[in-house]
Amino acid sequence: MALVPHGGGAGGSAVPLSCPVLTGDNYTIWAIKVEANLDAQGLWEAVVPAEDAAAAVIAKKDKPARAYLFGGLSEDILLQVSSKKTTAEVWASLKARFVGADRVRAARLSTLRGDFDRLVMADGEALDVYAGKISGMAAKYASLGATLDDAEMVKKLLDTVPDDLYTAVAGIEQFCDVETVCFDEVLGRLKAFQERSARRKVALGGERREDQLLLTAAQWEARRRARGGGYDDDDGSSTASGAAGKGRKGRCHNCGVRGHFARDCWKPKKKKHEDALLCDAGDQPSLL
Template sequence: MALVPHGGAGGSAVPLSCPVLTGDNYTIWTIKVEANLDAQGLWEAVVPAEDAAAAVIAKKDKPARAYLLGGLAEDILLQVSSKKTAAEVWASLKARFVGADSVRAARLSTLRGDFDRFVMADGEALDVYAGKISGMAAKYASLGATLDDAEMVKKLLDTVPDDLYTAVAGIEQFCDVETVCFDEVLGRLKAFQERSTRRKVALGGERHGDQLLLTADQWEARRRQRGRDHAHDDDDGSSVASGARGRRGKCHNCGIRGHFARDCRQPRKEKALLVNVDNEALL
């Protein structure tokens, strides 16, 4: 990373940190370089304003050019070292990495295809996915195109997982998705996601709709507990607490509450009926 001193406010030397352009990071590099040069008042030497005085531009040109050259890899530096002004260096780099109109159109088409295929993966953090969408807007800008908030909001709302669709419905009902800010929509989704997470933790399980979904371990523990209760009833049916008897239904075999027909110790009604019929036939 290059450091280029320039006289800042009050004449003090302020070191400017410049990221190194390697060829694969042109979009990010231009964003950082423009911000740094603009903060030091040198940007108009790279892209002169219409009403800028020539003398002012000439005064700022040398430090701006030195800053740009200090942020280039050696192979790229050799190709632009013959450029005498900061504006020429910048234009040469832009022509190399952005290209002619036909190349620019092709790259923009590729970006649109990548943007259309964006889908939030299972388990992907909401901030990470939103960062991908915001990063695409910066890539559009580097090619002279614009990815506005309405497109970004639509992409975000259309591709979030099912557990966020409740929040999506609320946003679409109470907000104008054509004018709402992307950051505002992201904030609403994050707030809903955090609230849902707290609710799941409080309930001790996961919710789907209005039903509580128990984990596999919880289901196994419940099954074992029911098995122990059933074994206890079979070993000593007479000692079952009155509260437990009250919770069981009425036996359809003997008519006594406290156990089910399958656990009844009395003779089955169907068998008793057959015995009576046989006795009548013998008589």
């Protein structure tokens, strides 16, 4: 069922508005969309007449509005309200069926308050998704005739965000009046802080984990041990000639004997530079 604008619209153009189908489980969303469509076409007065509205005007709007509602009902629901002669009666019947009487309404409102109190942001949940849940609660409150104001929504959002946003929460509570600030403004500030933090992590190369550093050190030590055959060699290579030199140790720089390294030498450690100078002085004849 498509709704043609009442009165033709500007320049006589018409933009049809399709009616969502009421299935029984989506009444809150269905009522919001239908009310917006009827109000946009000037037909909402057929449901809730204005105080100064003339009866003739209301009667003229009633038929297209009633037909529009019928187009959005499933067959079983349509059969139950088909006997209603006016749009207001159809709307009231649907509301009574899905919202219930005052006692049922009070019970549902109590359940909704409990759901709101238990609402917590899950690990890894996107901030927009969680904020949408809070806004959805406000719509459900409105469908039951209650109000969930911005102060309660802001408090719920600030109290249940993850730890990485607590710095932004502290700033908002310090510089903003959380009793009067708009929910959308608080959400925008949190999203801006979250995106700025993400950019900073990327600029710094991301978070470095301690276990990764330890693993790298262990790998480096293993590589150093595996290449130990090339240490302290006299010619700087780990193998002298092909496979014959594979696995051989170099010459000890402390005692000059091959087969072990200077760090493993059992002889007293000598001072390289001083000994070299003394040997040169003792071996060479004096020029004077």
